[in-house]
Amino acid sequence: MFHPKPVHLLAGCLLFSPLVHADTVWMKNGDRLSGTIRSLSNGKLVMETSYGGTVSLNWSAVSTLSSDKPIDVSTGNTTIKAQLEAADAGYIIVRRGDDEQRVRADKLEEFMKPKEQTDAIDWTGNVDAGISLKKASTRTQDYNLAYNNKINVGKWRNDFGGTYNREKEDDTMNTDNYSLRYALDYTFREQYFWQGRATYKRDWVEDISSQILIGTGPGYQFWDNELGSFSLALLGGAFGYRYSDGSSDNHAGASVRWDYQRNLRGKELALFTHGEVGHSLDDDAIFSMDAEVGLRYQLTSWSSLNITYGHNLISGTRDTLNERNFTTGLGVKW
Known part of the structure; x- marks a missing residue:
């Protein structure tokens, strides 16, 4: 059996506390x-x-380890739930009930702590902000703000957030808008959920001055674990548009909503994309797309640097909206 030396530096404080659980x-x-x-x-x-806090270790520098509870271990195309136990240097015991295997540590490529569904409140979120001020032949002010919150309680998931964008060049306002959204999911079966969603957007520059989207429908959670998440939802509902002259129109429609995040390099990087593509169910053939893709780099356990590209497209209305935004800024998460 491998007998490691005492801890050095920061980990040394563990020698004075029990290692149970x-x-x-x-x-x-x-x-x-x-x-x-x-x-x-x-x-x-x-x-x-x-x-x-959360630390990221090079796997090649690990000699052995032990887990207090079973862990999901990937073996080729399958995942098994196993207890990991310390062995001699360079090896780990993988135990499943009465069956145990002594495995070389470098043969293990992926495992993760399983997510447990509890009635305790799980609240995560982030705020990203970007400011650009430039003074040359013209004076430009560019502000971007986005916030996201997810509150999970048992089978219920609440997802709400908003954005604000403002760009002014001298006395000309090029962009001035905000958006709000809320979604409520109920998981009625493993990986299957029902979603209700509402989105509101307000714009003081474009001809389409406000948008309201309401929908409900089934969804499927492909995965949701320590390495990321991916879900799709098919929604039926209504689109409402109001124009700068006060006129408005409404349409029944359907949309597909996606939400994807993948953690890379031990959660140091996160690739994400989320958005919605919709189409009206009448002869007007209204098409809408609101999507974002971005990369978030963790500076500390609570701060990050982010780069995001967003595309908002509406066609089939009396005036086509085609907005593209590229933003970068700092963020705070919890």
Whole structure:
């Protein structure tokens, strides 16, 4: 059995506290870390500690480890639930009931802590802000703000947020709008949910001065784990548009909504995209698309640098709207 040396530096404080009910990682340099193992992917082991927050470790520097609870371990095209136990240097025991295998650590490529559905409130969110001020032959002011919140309680998921964009060049206002959204999901079966969604947009520059989209329908959660999430929803509802002269029109329609996020390099990077594509169900053939794709780089456990590209398109109305936005800024998450 492998007997690691005492912890050095920050991890040394663990020698003065019990290691019961905690995952433990032994490094090749003799250090020992205790906390909660979150995931292994792309050569990065992510661990949550009480003394250093979330840390990312090079898997090649890990000697062995043990997990307090079963972990989802990927083996080729299948995933098994197994207990990981410490062995001698460079090996890990993978235990499933009475069956155990002694596996080389470098043969394990991906595993993660399973998400448990509880009645406790799980609240996550972020605020991203970008400001650009330029003074040359013209004076330009560009402001972008976006906030996102997700509150999960048991089978219920609440997703709400908003955006604000403003761009002014000298005395000319090129962009001035905001949006609000809210979605409520109920998981009625594993991976299947029913969604109700409402979106409101207000614009003081474009001919389409406001938009209201309301829809409800089934959805499917392809995955939701430590490495990311992906879901699709098919919604039926109505589109409403108001124009700058006060006129308006309404249409019944259907839309497809997607939400995708993938964590990379031990959660150091996150690739995300979300949006909605809709079409009216009448002869006017209204087509709408509101989508974003971006990359978020973690600066600290609570701050990030983000780059986002957004495209808002509406055709079939009396005036076509075709907006493209490229933003970069700093963010805060919780």
